[in-house]
Amino acid sequence: MSMNYNKVILIGNITKDLELRHTTSGIAVTSFTIAINTKWKEKEETTFVDIVVFNTTAENCCKYLKKGNPIFIEGRLQQRKWETEDGQKRSKIEVIGERVQFLSFNKATQKDTEQGASQ
Numbered sequence: 001m002s003m004n005y006n007k008v009i010l011i012g013n014i015t016k017d018l019e020l021r022h023t024t025s026g027i028a029v030t031s032f033t034i035a036i037n038t039k040w041k042e043k044e045e046t047t048f049v050d051i052v053v054f055n056t057t058a059e060n061c062c063k064y065l066k067k068g069n070p071i072f073i074e075g076r077l078q079q080r081k082w083e084t085e086d087g088q089k090r091s092k093i094e095v096i097g098e099r100v101q102f103l104s105f106n107k108a109t110q111k112d113t114e115q116g117a118s119q
Contacts, residue, residue, distance in 0.1 A: 006076040006077055007074070007075075007076060008073070008074070008075050008076060008077055008095050009072075009073070009074050010034065010036060010049060010051075010072070010073045010074075010095065011036070011070065011071070011072050011073075011103070012034030012035050012036040012037075012049065012070070012071065012073075013034060013035050013068055013069065013070050013071070014032055014033075014034055014065055014066070014067055014068065014069050014071060015032070015033045015034065015035050015048065015067065016032070016033070016067050017066055017067050018030050018032050018061055018062045018065055018066075019062065020058060020059060020062040027054055027055060028054065028055055028056070028058040028059050029052065029053070029054050029058050030052075030053055030058040030061055030062050031050060031051065031052045031053075031094070032050075032051055032061070033048050033049065033050050033051070034048070034049050034051060034071060034073070035047070035048055036048075036049060049094075049095060050092065050093075050094040050095065051073055051075070051094065051095050051097050052078075052094055052095070052096055052097065053096075053097040053100060054096075057097065057100050060100075061100060064102060065102065069102065069103070069104060070103040070104055071100060071101070071102060071103060072099075072100065072101040072102075072103055073095060073097045073099070073100055074097070074098055074099040074100075075095045075096045075097040075098045075099070076095070076096050076098065077093055077094075077095060077096075078093070078094055078095075078096050079091055079092070079093050080092050080093075080094060
């Protein structure tokens with residue numbers, strides 16, 4: 001019997017402002033990187049993780065999040081493979097965000113969020 005499970009839970013800070021794109025079929029998508037800081041005794045280490053989110057989640061992330069904002073991500077790992085123009089094979093592990101929670105808002109963002117939710 002084979003059992004597989006793929007679930008990731010992360011909290012980190014967004015490393016740069018987000019940009020909304022659309023797939024050829026019109027699905028909203030954004031990809032961004034979060035920095036996760038870990039302290040080991042006297043040493044601090046930063047791990048950078050690439051995140052991809054789709055649809056309304058992508059739209060809301062782009063609308064309300066900026067560089068430096070803390071974010072909670074729950075999702076799954078996915079390996080993306082491609083070939084470069086000169087024929088080299090590449091791959092990358094990224095997290096497909098299935099649940100996103102914004103961990104802090106400034107007052108202007110909070111007001112925009114509340115107005116958007118009431119419309």
